[in-house]
Amino acid sequence: MKYAYTILYVDDVEKTISFYENAFGFQKKFITPEHDYGELISGETTIAFASNVLGQSNFEKGFQTLDATKKPNGVEMAFTTETIEVDFKKAIDAGAIEYEPIVEKSWVQKVGYLRDLNGFLIEICTPIKS
Numbered sequence: 001m002k003y004a005y006t007i008l009y010v011d012d013v014e015k016t017i018s019f020y021e022n023a024f025g026f027q028k029k030f031i032t033p034e035h036d037y038g039e040l041i042s043g044e045t046t047i048a049f050a051s052n053v054l055g056q057s058n059f060e061k062g063f064q065t066l067d068a069t070k071k072p073n074g075v076e077m078a079f080t081t082e083t084i085e086v087d088f089k090k091a092i093d094a095g096a097i098e099y100e101p102i103v104e105k106s107w108v109q110k111v112g113y114l115r116d117l118n119g120f121l122i123e124i125c126t127p128i129k130s
Helices: 013-024 052-058 084-093
Strands: 005-010 027-031 037-041 046-051 076-080 097-104 110-115 121-125
Touching (some): 005 013, 046 052
Antiparallel strands (some): 027 037, 037 046
């Protein structure tokens, strides 16, 4: 078995793809003609977005949509970078909201937290040195 996708359900797939291109430098892989599903080129594991409408049609039992005005869900995506301060600011300039400022952890890793335009929690961190 291989971990292949993380799919986040959002109101606007195109707007979200554009945000991740501008904020984090990912490139769009594709968006469906219906604009209800899209993927980023993000390394071995694909980051994908599906519309809340598509999600509701997939799940008979429904699901809880994210509310950016409330506390984030207990899930995060983490992106590593050697230039954390520059990349953190770039994301904020593109519309991300700082959730927790960059701090250095006791294991000598810098970590900061943002929320994307949908309210998803994103960790920006330096790689852990062994």
